[in-house]
Amino acid sequence: MLRTRAGLFLALAGALLLPGCSLLPRQGADDAAQRRAVPAVVAALPDADASGTPPAAQRPAFTLEVNAPDAVRDYLARHLDLQRYRMLGDLSDAEVARLLGAAEGNARDLLGTLGYFAPTLTLELRDTPGGGAPAPRAVTITVEPGPRTHIAEAHVGFAGPIAADGDAAAQRAGIENGWGLKPGQPFTQSAWDDAKAAGLRALTARRYPAGRLAGSQAAIDADAATARLDVQYDSGPLYRLGGVQVRGSERYDPVIAERLARLQRGAAYDQATLLEAQARLAASGYYDSVFLMLDTEAPDPLAAPVIAQVRDAKLQKAVFGVGASTDSGPRLSLDHTHNQLPLIGWRAVSRISLDRKTRLASTAWDAPPEENGWHWLTSALVQRETTGSYDVSSGRLRGGRGKSGDHIDRTYYLQYDYASNQGAESSSPSAAVSVNYGWTGRYFDSALEPTRGMGLALSLGLGSTLHAPREPYTRTYARWLGYQPLGSAEAAGGEARRSRLALRLEGGAVVARSAAPVPSTEMFLTGGDTTVRGYGYNQIGARVDGDRTFAGRYLAVGSVEWQRPIVRNGEATAFESTVFVDAGAVANKPRDLQAKVGVGAGVRWRSPVGPMQADLAYGVDARRLRLHLRVGFAF
Known part of the structure; x- marks a missing residue:
């Protein structure tokens, strides 16, 4: 027992002789306070298990009570060093007195991490004899934290090439303007550490990946409760x-x-x-x-x-898929990829898909990109699709060139289309050949989950029908999507994602003589998850012959959607609420365009596999509710 007592005394003495944590400019003082002297304590407990936990039946050496405002009480109770020794039931009075002597400095260090540098502390140790007391002693710490320290000024300096590089002026300004501790804000150790780290990330994200924190100092005036911050970043060399x-x-x-x-x-x-x-x-x-x-x-x-x-990746890959959508019901698919076709070395992606409305087989071959970024492309497709009130058997061949850039994609190609409609009344097949040009520009802040920016897609085709009467025609199509940020949803821990308006416009026109037999696959239908919600897939078209729906030559679609982040219990979540109004029309003549309106509300979830949306929409013309589900974002 004497040997155990001696070992315990030496362990405690070593812990108490360690210097107190210096808050500034060192980081993580609160973490250091929690780690101090843990190995010595474990070594002094022969009856402790491998984790250093004393036997559960051992009576505590003392109880600990912290009387302080809510802003600091829980933090102190959780991190005070006294908590480490409370369960050592064989501590002597002298050892407890030594621990209590070190507790004041420890408490001041912890309060300093929260920005309280002039606290008033009272420590009381009293005996609690008697079998009914939970421990033989009681320790009470009473804290009046005093005024909280606020930032008086903050200076961010630069050394190295960034200091004199005119091209880096915007980067310097971005780091200074984005500094996390502005004058007037409360000072805390964690905020101080976070601000320095955020500035370093902004420095190394562009031009200067070898940048470092050259020095930092927080000058605290405890009497005035102010802090003056100074940070110096060394950029290191410019990298190209x-x-x-x-x-x-x-x-x-x-x-x-x-x-x-x-x-x-x-x-x-x-x-x-x-x-x-x-x-x-x-x-x-x-x-x-x-x-x-x-x-x-x-x-x-x-x-x-x-x-x-x-x-x-493997040279060849086949993927069998099972899915479902609210527009076309259950779906089976088989996708095959060959990354290097024999002899030509092109990449081929082929697909077979079956659902309630479409039976499709397609293949697309793409050559590797050339030095200038352009590549050859070709594709073939055959399908039978329920379109409007009739079935369409169609085929398409395409060959041309394409180029993808950081924001802009361009293609030009020659295309052959064939379509035959089967409905209550059969119609003659039609075919056409056309020369087409497509341009797509994407200027979103994120390619996967945009919240700001716009995208624009344009296409123009010049063609001729191949069945009598042979007539020329033009086909134009445009699509625009824009996100306009609005106000912010506030959370207790900071600002949540901004709310926004999502605006969408879509239009198309096939211009030809009325007798021209343009294939229906070159004309327009709308309605469904990504166009006019509240209506089925391609349910909106030009209505002729009673109540039967046919594709039309003119298309107009518009949508307004308000997307707002959801804050719950003061915390930002991964969900957003939406309300929207969609409208779309298809006709064979511009003057016959009559909008079909859908209104509704929905939920967005930023899932690990991409944004997921669920919308409940009411089709005003159809007079029914529809549920629309969708995963991912594509433009």
Whole structure:
């Protein structure tokens, strides 16, 4: 017992001789307070288990009560060092007195992490004899935290090339304006650490990936309850992109990865640019995994190589799918991918799909991108689809060129269309050949879950029907989607995502003589999950011959949707609520366009697999409710 007591005394003495935590400019004082002397305590307990926990039946050495305002009471009760020793039932009076002597400094350190540097503390130790007391002693700590320290001024300085580089002025301003601790805000250790880390992330995200925190100081005036902050960042050298070094690829030519990445040699380093290139490579189908990083150890930072660590996808892959949608019911599909066709080396993606309204078989072949980014493309499709009030058997052949950029996609192609309608009354088949050009621009803040920005898609086709009477025609189509931020939904812990308006416009026209037999697949129908909610898929068309629905030559669609984040119990959630109004019309003549309106409300969820939406819409003309479900975002 004497040996155990001696060991315990030495352990406690070593713990008490450790210097107190210095709050500034050191980080994590509260974490250090929790870790101090834990190994010594465990070593002094021969009866403790492997985790250092004393036997449950052992009587505590003392009870601990903290009397303080709510803002600090729980924090102190949770992190005071005294809590570490409370269950050591064989502590002597002298040992408890020594612990109590160190507790005041420990409490002041902890209060300092919360911004209280002039507290008033009273510590009381009293005996509680008697078998009914939970412990032989009671410790009470009474705290008057005093005024909370607020930021008086904050200075962010720069050293290295960023300090004099005129091209980096916007980056410097962004770090200064985005500094997390503004004058007037309360000072806390965690906020101070977070602000420094956020500034460093903003520095290293562009141009200066080797940047570092060169120094920081928080000068505290306890009497005035103010803090003056000073931070210095050293940017390190400016880095520019060199070539792409592909590692791990054995099956596919590294040139494919270089051209798909579309990284411009000599461009200043930008982390967002590398992430976008990484996403393109991952989505290309050639690789199962992709990781891009800049080689900051390169001898020449002005030509630093980008290392692409990849794992090749299989040469061929088949995927069997089962699904369902509110528009077309249950669906079965089989997709086959061949990443390198024999002899030509093109990539082929083929698909067979069956659902309640469509039976489809298609294949699309794409050549690897050339040095200028353009690539050859070709596709074929045959399908039988319930469109409006009749079935359409159709086919399509397409061949041309395409190019995908950071924001803009362009294609031009020659297309052959064939369609035959079967309904209550059969109609003659029709066919056409056309030359087409397509342009799509995406300017969203996020490619997967946009909250700001716009997208615009345009297409123009010039064609001729192939069945008598042979007539020329033009086909134009435009689609626009814009997000306009509105106010913010406030959460107790900070600002939640901003609410926004989602505005959508869509229009198309096929201009030809009334007798021209334009294939129905070149004309328009609308209605469904992504167009006019409250109506079935392609349920809105030009109505002729009584109540039968046919595709029309003119299309107009508009939508307004208010998307608002949901805050629950003072915390931002991954859900949003929406209300919307959709309207759409199809006709064979512009003057006959009559809008069909759908109104409703829905929920959005930012799920791990992408945004999911569920909308309940009422079709004013159809006089019925419809549930619309959708996963993902595409434009």
